[in-house]
Amino acid sequence: MEKDITKHKLRKIIDKLSRYRGRNTELVSLYIPAGYPLPKVTQQLRDEAGTASNIKSKTTRKNVLSALEKIMQHLKLYKQTPENGLIIFCGNISQQEGNPDYELFSLEPPEPMSIRLYRCDQEFVLEPLREMIEEKDIYGLLILERNEATIGLLRGKKIEMLDHMTSGVPGKARAGGQSSVRFSRLRDIADHEFRVRVG
Known part of the structure; x- marks a missing residue:
């Protein structure tokens, strides 16, 4: 978990996360806005796990379900959403089939965030993070x-x-x-x- 993140550290994190590619749509990005109730997020993740159990590919299904379970376990560490929100990236980042490497990256953004997003894709959704480090007029x-x-x-x-x-x-x-x-x-x-x- 990263607290009090600077824009320089955020650039490094974005650069690191942008290098990861999933073999299929199995990398989970979760953006939780400030003040949003965590039980609702957990319920949404349970619903998504139910949907993910219908994925035909056995390895993709296993990877998505494992990522969702890992995120739900991580959310138990929080009593409420942090002051600026919470961003979680999780998935199998291994490029070798049959050798899973599930990683979870969690950070609190440097400024309050209003976006709420859940996406399961071949890469992590980093655009909202990039907008935070842009120089703003x-x-x-x-x-x-x-x-x-x-x-x-x-x-x-x-x-x-x-x-x-x-x-x-x-x-x-x-x-x-x-x-x-x-x-x-x-x-x-x-x-x-x-x-x-x-x-």
């Missing part, structure tokens, strides 16, 4: 209206809200009369002060 966002403003950052595809402010600027006066010009001027002053406060 960061843009500042400012949404400004007369009565409120929100400041945030756009990092890649994620929006992070930094601050939300309300202005306290009163709405327009409904009735006319002698005071409407004075209220309008006070509203304009409050609006200007709010814009200065926002920056």
